[in-house]
Amino acid sequence: MKIAVIGGGAAGFFAAIHASGNGREVTIFEKSPKLLSKVKVSGGGRCNVTHRPMEISKLVKNYPRGEKFLKRVFRYFSINDTFEWFESRGVQLKVESDGRVFPVSDSSQSIIEVLLSEAEKLQIRIQTSTGIKELNPTKVGYELITDKGVYRADAVVVATGGHPKSEGYNFLKSLKHNIKDPIPSLFTFNTPKEPIRELMGVAVSDGHVKIEGTKLNYRGPVLITHWGVSGPAVLKLSAFGAEWLHEHQYQSRAIINWNGNLGEQDYFSQLNNYGKAHPSRKVYSHALFDMPSRLWEHFCFKSEVEKNQLYGNLPKKQLNRLVQSLFCYILEVNGKTTFKEEFVTAGGILLEEVDPETMQSLFHPNLYFAGEVLNSDGITGGFNFQAAWSTGFLAGKSTYQHIHE
Numbered sequence: 001m002k003i004a005v006i007g008g009g010a011a012g013f014f015a016a017i018h019a020s021g022n023g024r025e026v027t028i029f030e031k032s033p034k035l036l037s038k039v040k041v042s043g044g045g046r047c048n049v050t051h052r053p054m055e056i057s058k059l060v061k062n063y064p065r066g067e068k069f070l071k072r073v074f075r076y077f078s079i080n081d082t083f084e085w086f087e088s089r090g091v092q093l094k095v096e097s098d099g100r101v102f103p104v105s106d107s108s109q110s111i112i113e114v115l116l117s118e119a120e121k122l123q124i125r126i127q128t129s130t131g132i133k134e135l136n137p138t139k140v141g142y143e144l145i146t147d148k149g150v151y152r153a154d155a156v157v158v159a160t161g162g163h164p165k166s167e168g169y170n171f172l173k174s175l176k177h178n179i180k181d182p183i184p185s186l187f188t189f190n191t192p193k194e195p196i197r198e199l200m201g202v203a204v205s206d207g208h209v210k211i212e213g214t215k216l217n218y219r220g221p222v223l224i225t226h227w228g229v230s231g232p233a234v235l236k237l238s239a240f241g242a243e244w245l246h247e248h249q250y251q252s253r254a255i256i257n258w259n260g261n262l263g264e265q266d267y268f269s270q271l272n273n274y275g276k277a278h279p280s281r282k283v284y285s286h287a288l289f290d291m292p293s294r295l296w297e298h299f300c301f302k303s304e305v306e307k308n309q310l311y312g313n314l315p316k317k318q319l320n321r322l323v324q325s326l327f328c329y330i331l332e333v334n335g336k337t338t339f340k341e342e343f344v345t346a347g348g349i350l351l352e353e354v355d356p357e358t359m360q361s362l363f364h365p366n367l368y369f370a371g372e373v374l375n376s377d378g379i380t381g382g383f384n385f386q387a388a389w390s391t392g393f394l395a396g397k398s399t400y401q402h403i404h405e
Helices: 010-019 037-045 056-062 067-073 079-087 108-121 166-172 195-199 232-240 242-247 264-277 293-302 316-327 383-402
Strands: 002-006 025-029 093-095 100-103 125-127 132-137 142-146 149-153 155-158 179-185 187-190 203-211 217-224 228-230 251-257 329-334 336-338 344-349 367-369
Touching: 002 010, 002 142, 002 149, 010 025, 010 108, 010 155, 010 383, 025 149, 037 108, 056 067, 056 383, 067 383, 079 093, 079 383, 100 108, 132 166, 142 155, 155 383, 166 179, 166 344, 179 232, 179 242, 187 232, 187 329, 195 217, 195 293, 203 232, 217 232, 228 232, 228 329, 232 242, 264 316, 293 316, 316 329, 367 383
Parallel strands: 002 025, 002 155, 025 125, 155 367
Antiparallel strands: 093 100, 132 142, 142 149, 179 344, 187 228, 187 336, 203 217, 203 251, 217 228, 251 329
């Protein structure tokens, strides 16, 4: 019994491992010379394996596309199962304060090694530098036209990841499946005309960012970069707003409240109270609201506050402008930048054409999908890997149920 797994990433390896056993011949085909390359660079080389254990109803809220589909998938392989799988094989995991989960070793190599060693133990065949040109259904299975010849399989798991361009899905053309054109998800906002870029490296821990004219908003850390703004709040907002931003050619206005705990009136009252308590202190020199001093000085300059201006007699016009900078800072967004190497796409195989109980195609028996090749994606924080482990597990296990050996 031959099973082909197309893609040597997280979902591909997990599918191959769970499809193995009972004398089955499982082969992973990877078009590049490297295996698990995304695992290697994830989390700055530490590999953000998953997110802290949470109930499925909360977990699925972290997927801009695929929430209902994954709700059913995660019943079969949950975050707790991910912990158990890796830790039972000697990879201890730790939960950081923001909920992200990493190996205790702080090295993605720990994750790579356990996947490779499990594959070796199960005698999974691995063919690198072997791209798939065509995947054709036959009367008894599938024919894979590869760079290195023809391979025939009884079942196939497609786990090729997301593609930046729709041509990446060309090898699936002989199938009946519809593919949603890929668009980027998880990116930073470029603000080429904004002077705030001069403050690159400055960050706030709890900002609130929204896109003007929409309901799209997210709260969390905001980082100023050489290109514009980034950080978890912006990246997560880009994921939920991926389709809207794509339609608007990445031209928009972002509105930032630099302290998500505070409303407009909170800023006014706290500034007034501080002015009464410390009338002789200089506004420029005494930053409030947990603002980094460089950012505070930028707000003062933008609000036309004089260098020697005292809190005790801050003119109303400058006070209003300062509050607007803090609560409602408007940035002209013009373009995007991919976030490090952690490239994520929205788009791929339509979820309504796949059975969430098995990951099997609704059009082709013994054809399964796993990972980002599906039109499903998560925000940063380990959610895309959790989807890869869960869909890979289910696709691999399901090959047992459907092939009559």
